[in-house]
Amino acid sequence: MAADSAPPRVLNVNVGVLGHIDSGKTALARALSTTGSTAAFDRAPQSRARGITLDLGFSCLRTALPPQLGPGPGELQFTLVDCPGHASLIRTIIGGAQIIDLMMLVIDVTKGMQTQSAECLVIGQIACQKMVVVLNKIDLLPEAKRQSAIEKMTKKMQKTLENTKFSGCPIVAVAAKPGGPEAPESENPLGVSELIEVLKSQAYLPSRDPSGHFLMAVDHCFSIKGQGTVMTGTILSGSVSLGDNVEIPALKVTKKVKSMQMFHTPVTYAMQGDRVGICVTQFDPKLLERGLICTPESLHTIHAAVISLKKIQYFRGALQTKAKFHITVGHETVMGRVMFFSPAPADFDEEIQENAFDFDRDYLYQEEYLSKDSKPSEENKENGQSEVQLPKQQWALLEFEKPVTCPKLCLVIGSKLDTDIHANTCRLAFHGVLLQGTEDKNYAETFLPKLKVYKQKHKEGQVERVIDDYSVIGRSLFKKETNIQIFVGLKVKLSTGEEGIIDGGFGQSGKFKIRIPGGLKPETKMLLSAASKKKSKAGKGDANKEDESSKNDSAQPVTITLLFKRYVFDTQKKMIQS
Numbered sequence: 001m002a003a004d005s006a007p008p009r010v011l012n013v014n015v016g017v018l019g020h021i022d023s024g025k026t027a028l029a030r031a032l033s034t035t036g037s038t039a040a041f042d043r044a045p046q047s048r049a050r051g052i053t054l055d056l057g058f059s060c061l062r063t064a065l066p067p068q069l070g071p072g073p074g075e076l077q078f079t080l081v082d083c084p085g086h087a088s089l090i091r092t093i094i095g096g097a098q099i100i101d102l103m104m105l106v107i108d109v110t111k112g113m114q115t116q117s118a119e120c121l122v123i124g125q126i127a128c129q130k131m132v133v134v135l136n137k138i139d140l141l142p143e144a145k146r147q148s149a150i151e152k153m154t155k156k157m158q159k160t161l162e163n164t165k166f167s168g169c170p171i172v173a174v175a176a177k178p179g180g181p182e183a184p185e186s187e188n189p190l191g192v193s194e195l196i197e198v199l200k201s202q203a204y205l206p207s208r209d210p211s212g213h214f215l216m217a218v219d220h221c222f223s224i225k226g227q228g229t230v231m232t233g234t235i236l237s238g239s240v241s242l243g244d245n246v247e248i249p250a251l252k253v254t255k256k257v258k259s260m261q262m263f264h265t266p267v268t269y270a271m272q273g274d275r276v277g278i279c280v281t282q283f284d285p286k287l288l289e290r291g292l293i294c295t296p297e298s299l300h301t302i303h304a305a306v307i308s309l310k311k312i313q314y315f316r317g318a319l320q321t322k323a324k325f326h327i328t329v330g331h332e333t334v335m336g337r338v339m340f341f342s343p344a345p346a347d348f349d350e351e352i353q354e355n356a357f358d359f360d361r362d363y364l365y366q367e368e369y370l371s372k373d374s375k376p377s378e379e380n381k382e383n384g385q386s387e388v389q390l391p392k393q394q395w396a397l398l399e400f401e402k403p404v405t406c407p408k409l410c411l412v413i414g415s416k417l418d419t420d421i422h423a424n425t426c427r428l429a430f431h432g433v434l435l436q437g438t439e440d441k442n443y444a445e446t447f448l449p450k451l452k453v454y455k456q457k458h459k460e461g462q463v464e465r466v467i468d469d470y471s472v473i474g475r476s477l478f479k480k481e482t483n484i485q486i487f488v489g490l491k492v493k494l495s496t497g498e499e500g501i502i503d504g505g506f507g508q509s510g511k512f513k514i515r516i517p518g519g520l521k522p523e524t525k526m527l528l529s530a531a532s533k534k535k536s537k538a539g540k541g542d543a544n545k546e547d548e549s550s551k552n553d554s555a556q557p558v559t560i561t562l563l564f565k566r567y568v569f570d571t572q573k574k575m576i577q578s
């Protein structure tokens with residue numbers, strides 16, 4: 001019995017079209033596509049009005065399976081994700097970049113790298129595996145100089161990419177719309193078939209994993225008379241079948257999947273990486289222009305989170321703790337305040353902990369994300385290290401201005417989007433992974449105290465005089481008004497090596513008594529008695545001279561160091577000496 005002919009296998013690869021505004025992304029998507037989806041090619045009225053792409057546009061190109069993707073029969077489908085280029089739409093670009101397997105960076109060959117080309121390159125390095133550079137508008141190059149101009153720009157792009165993970169990637173020269181807007185539709189694009197061959201050579205079997213929770217990034221939502229409401233989007237994880245219940249977490253509603261289509265073909269099942277239209281009933285499309293749908297209860301809506309992060313090297317300036325950034329978490333962007341922290345200096349060299357956060361260990365608070373431009377810490381200076389020691393991993397606490405719905409372990413990008421978009425500077429500041437979020441609005445009481453981030457406190461004072469072999473009087477460690485009682489019992493260290501314990505206050509001017517359990521060393525007693533003789537000789541009976549010499553601390557040969565930690569979120573502000 002001949003097996004009924006199974007439909008040919010269609011392998012879907014999502015290809016992002018990114019680049020500076022007006023580089024020709026939409027023209028290229030149109031020139032490459034055989035099928036445009038509902039909102040492809042700037043069909044949306046606002047896009048037409050403004051002549052720019054405002055939202056993700058989807059279209060597809062079908063071609064034969066290339067040999068590296070396994071034996072036929074079957075087809076390779078490139079789903080083209082045409083992203084906006086305008087600087088103010090970078091969140092949409094970030095959202096688009098998270099659903100693609102392969103990225104085309106479109107460059108206007110007459111202009112080269114522009115501001116958003118650089119930002120798209122940064123986003124690509126964070127969110128994509130592979131890239132093809134497309135030098136577009138070659139028809140604008142005079143015929144005689146065209147080849148040499150293309151070679152020159154190709155070399156420039158290779159130089160730009162050499163320190164990135166896309167170094168050596170293919171660079172293809174095309175003209176998606178020779179003659180520009182006025183040219184007749186019939187005008188044939190240049191270099192497009194060569195580009196398709198290059199895309200086929202770069203196509204790879206993306207790691208599709210149908211297991212895990214269903215999660216889909218919805219980019220368009222519209223109603224069809226008599227059918228219901230269709231949500232189109234790309235499946236980010238898991239799979240979905242007819243009849244499944246899917247939740248729209250932003251609206252806290254759950255709907256049953258009534259029917260599904262993939263590029264106008266009815267289907268009963270779709271999985272990670274597929275682009276699909278899901279139809280549900282009784283749902284107003286205006287409620288969800290874009291957003292996430294998922295397995296019910298599988299996402300969390302969080303108020304704060306701990307992330308591991310890396311600074312983006314093109315971002316100029318320090319990443320300051322307490323600063324505010326636009327935080328893109330998954331597919332949503334909200335304002336958030338950051339607090340950076342690192343391992344304790346002794347653990348700077350420990351291996352990176354991927355995708356997990358250990359609440360049982362101490363972390364050192366940092367005034368800023370540590371980078372090679374940071375100023376050396378006290379510790380570095382003491383150890384005579386001039387340049388900054390950098391840990392292998394750093395983290396940040398993010399506190400969102402409004403709660404954000406996202407999957408666990410999702411991508412996080414921090415940007416300074418209020419930067420003037422005409423300033424030729426990269427606004428993307430850092431990227432990372434969301435390790436642990438908290439859904440509790442009162443996270444300051446319930447979540448933060450679990451975060452053992454400490455500040456290292458360092459106080460210096462002097463030994464004023466010896467009482468006996470086991471106790472001395474110290475000064476200048478506390479202000480007059482300090483309540484020394486809270487320091488009683490803390491360990492101190494003399495510069496001559498002895499360990500001491502603060503015993504209590506002494507007199508009214510902030511002096512205090514130190515017990516030396518191991519006893520003073522003879523040379524320390526000598527040092528101190530010599531100093532007190534010098535002082536009594538110099539300032540006999542003359543009080544202000546006495547103050548003079550007491551101010552002149554160089555006469556005080558023995559200093560006292562008090563080191564302790566305080567956990568930033570410890571409501572009792574206890575002082576810890578491990």
Ligand SMILES: Nc1nc2c(ncn2[C@@H]2O[C@H](COP(=O)(O)OP(=O)(O)OP(=O)(O)O)[C@@H](O)[C@H]2O)c(=O)[nH]1
Nearest residue numbers: 021022023024025026027052053085175176177181
């Ligand atoms: N001469 C010439 N003009 C082109 C070419 N490709 C695109 N254009 C023109 O460049 C302008 C921008 O094209 P789009 O495709 O809208 O550029 P885009 O990158 O999608 O723009 P945004 O989406 O707004 O960032 C339009 O006027 C196109 O007609 C080309 O190969 N040659």
Ligand SMILES: [Mg+2]
Nearest residue numbers: 025026052053
């Ligand atoms: Mg466009």
